[in-house]
Amino acid sequence: MTLDRRIQLFVVLAGLFITSLVVGDIIGVKLFEVHLGPVVAVMSVGMLPFPVTFLLTDILNEFYGKKVARFVTWVGFVMAIFTFVIVALAGQIPWAPMTEAKDYSGTVAASFNNVFGGSQRILVASMVAYLVAQFLDISVFNLLKRVTNNRMLWLRATGSTVVSQLIDTVVVQFVAWTGVLPQEVIFRIIFTSYAVKLLVAIGLTPLVYLGHALVERKLGIAPVVLGEDGEPVNLVTPKSEHPPAAAA
Incomplete structure (x- = not known):
């Protein structure tokens, strides 16, 4: 089986997107403060993968169309559920008696449950919001592209x-x-997180253009052009294909 550049890029983008989504859910229990003058912004470190997912969603939408972007959204959702199940099962497995010794320096039950129990809550929260927000993002993106x-x-x-x-x-x-x-703390987190996301979205605009240029010029993959009905009218194969030779 030969993977052309369009398929290779899709696998990489989808893999990065799903990894960023799941990692953001797992680490989201940690909160940190950013001091912006007199304002103290409280945010979750789950914000860290946000710039990555922002770029990847736009590139998937731009070069593969909304159907592919929605497919990756569903795969990400299933992987989030899979992660939730694995974390839940891990929490139910009994701890080895040695971990209860006073001189044991590794991770103990209380620490594990505090972190990953909180992660389960974040995973549920993420799954509740994920599908609605992601499908809305794809729809608005394609609407603006068509308009x-x-x-x-x-x-x-x-x-x-x-x-x-x-x-x-x-x-x-x-x-x-x-x-x-x-x-009041929840509202503060919402306000500051959303404000930061907006600033990041604006700040990443040059990288969106850079990613667009790299994919189009270096890989020879043309962006999807939408017709009046909102459906792609082109899915151009890369200009030249030179797949790497199989290893002997």
């Missing part, structure tokens, strides 16, 4: 994120922290 006649990449890249991340941020933080943190 602007496939121009103004910055508008559809940033505009889709502005809308989808508002819903994602509100739902995730409320489900994750209700009953755990005071309501």
Whole structure:
């Protein structure tokens, strides 16, 4: 089986997207503060993979179309559920008696359950918000692409994120922290997280253009052009294919 450049790129993008999604869910229990003058912004470290998912969603949408982007969204959702199941099963397996010794320096039950029990809550919160926000992002992206006649990449890249991340941020933080943190803290996390996401989305616009240029010029893969019905009118095969020779 020969993998052309379009398929190779798709596998890499999908793999990075799903990894970023799951890792963001697992590490999301950790909160940190950013001091912006008199304002103290409280955020989850789950924010770290956000720039990656932002870029990948736009590149998938741009070069493969909404059907492929939705397919990757569903795969990501299934992988998040799979992660939830594995974490839940791991928590049910009895600990070795040696871990209860006072001189044991490794991870103990209380620490493990505190971290991964919280991660399970984050995973549930993420799954609740993920599908709605991601499908909304894809729809807004393609709507803006069609309305602007496939121009103004910055508008559809940033505009889709502005809308989808508002819903994602509100739902995730409320489900994750209700009953755990005071309501005023939850609102603060929502406000600061969303504000940072907007700043990141704007700041990453040059990288969106850079990624677009690299895929189109270096790999020879043309972006999807949408017709009046919103469906792709081109799926151009890379200009030249020189697959690496199979290892002997």
